[in-house]
């Protein structure tokens with residue numbers, strides 16, 4: 001076999017093997033919720049990208065969803081490239097040895113990559129999109145990788161053999177016909193496999209988070225309690241978990257005396273608490289709607305922790321979702337009677353995208369800490385960090401007091417005859433776990449302030465809805481500003497020293513034109 005032929009056949013066989021392997025991964029993900037590099041490679045990489053770089057990258061590619069799509073696309077492209085390269089090496093080796101045993105190719109193309117990928121992906125192997133507990137999920141992910149690599153190895157070896165095997169034996173002389181026709185057959189098969197893969201990709205795309213990640217709740221529609229299907233939504237995932245409740249467990253582990261495991265029915269059998277709580281994302285802009293309010297039902301986290309008995313040295317809890325999302329907060333906060341593990345949202349089981357079957361509610365902290373699809377509460381020492389903390393978010397995760405004008409629209413115009421009858425100005429104000437005691441509105445860019453009415457005062461743990469009947473007398477361009485005072489008497493402020501990684505502070509302003 002010539003060198004060129006070995007390389008050509010190797011590249012084609014390797015590309016084909018990469019394709020088959022990728023389709024196997026897609027199938028495993030689609031049918032069984034197995035975590036594959038397509039999804040978890042990005043999770044693993046993103047913790048190495050500091051928050052500011054992460055945000056600028058996100059801006060450059062056109063948003064979080066685009067970034068996720070690029071991530072998956074790059075992993076697929078990478079797998080095909082590495083596959084082709086591996087195939088080429090295989091071709092060159094076979095050319096010298098003429099025969100390769102499974103012992104050899106299995107070692108090089110199954111065991112070696114399995115070890116390498118397992119080591120690199122170790123922290124995220126415990127992911128499972130149907131909700132297996134972390135240890136079992138790790139085993140399933142490894143098994144899935146082994147299966148995918150097995151398909152790679154078999155496809156590579158057999159395709160290469162098919163492409164290069166001499167099929168005519170004349171007077172002891174090898175005759176190798178040109179590879180063209182066989183390459184065509186392999187190419188055709190490749191197209192079929194790619195078509196199947198594209199179909200699975202399409203189906204996965206339809207259930208992917210692209211259509212709803214970043215959903216906001218703001219404007220005229222805002223009511224005291226956000227309907228479940230309008231609740232804001234943020235997820236790090238490309239495809240969110242759809243947990244099968246019978247596979248799912250909640251474990252309490254780490255620095256504790258007795259490890260505890262709860263099935264959903266055991267969790268629901270514990271004394272329940274119902275609590276209205278508002279959530280807001282750390283990345284919520286002053287005018288944005290990554291903030292919503294719901295009534296949650298579940299059990300206090302302290303019930304679960306006390307049953308496990310934390311040991312001396314325990315300082316934090318690290319919470320794990322089935323999507324290997326993690327976050328932490330102080331043990332003291334975990335023991336607070338308002339910190340919950342909930343399974344109902346506004347009287348219904350948690351919707352999948354909001355964490356079915358159970359999520360954490362931890363009032364006062366940004367949305368990130370309200371871990372969805374929770375599967376493990378790990379009691380840890382003070383050094384434990386979570387997913388976004390590794391990216392450098394924080395260090396302050398407490399919600400600062402914020403307020404927003406929902407109505408009228410920014411840049412809207414009113415005839416003065418209409419304006420004289422009153423323009424309804426409405427909005428929300430949120431003070432973390434401190435409540436809202438007062439809202440003021442300014443129509444002259446903060447020079448003077450008027451009292452707004454608290455139509456829905458909420459509780460210490462929720463937002464308040466406010467309104468103001470504004471009757472501008474003269475035509476002008478008005479700048480409206482809102483400011484809230486929390487339940488402890490602290491007036492909302494612009495904290496210039498607060499890093500953006502701890503969430504924005506400041507005032508929401510809109511401009512309204514009143515014309516003659």
Ligand SMILES: Nc1nc2c(c(=O)[nH]1)N[C@H]1C(S)=C(S)[C@@H](COP(=O)(O)O)O[C@H]1N2
Pocket residue numbers: 231232233234235236237279280281282320321322323325353354355366367368369370371372373374
């Ligand atoms: N397991 C898991 N929990 C998670 C996330 C995630 O990606 N995975 N995203 C967090 C972020 S950044 C926010 S703002 C809230 C959003 O909760 P919601 O989608 O129910 O509004 O969930 C948090 N909990």
Ligand SMILES: [Mo]
Pocket residue numbers: 234280281282283367368
């Ligand atoms: Mo968030």
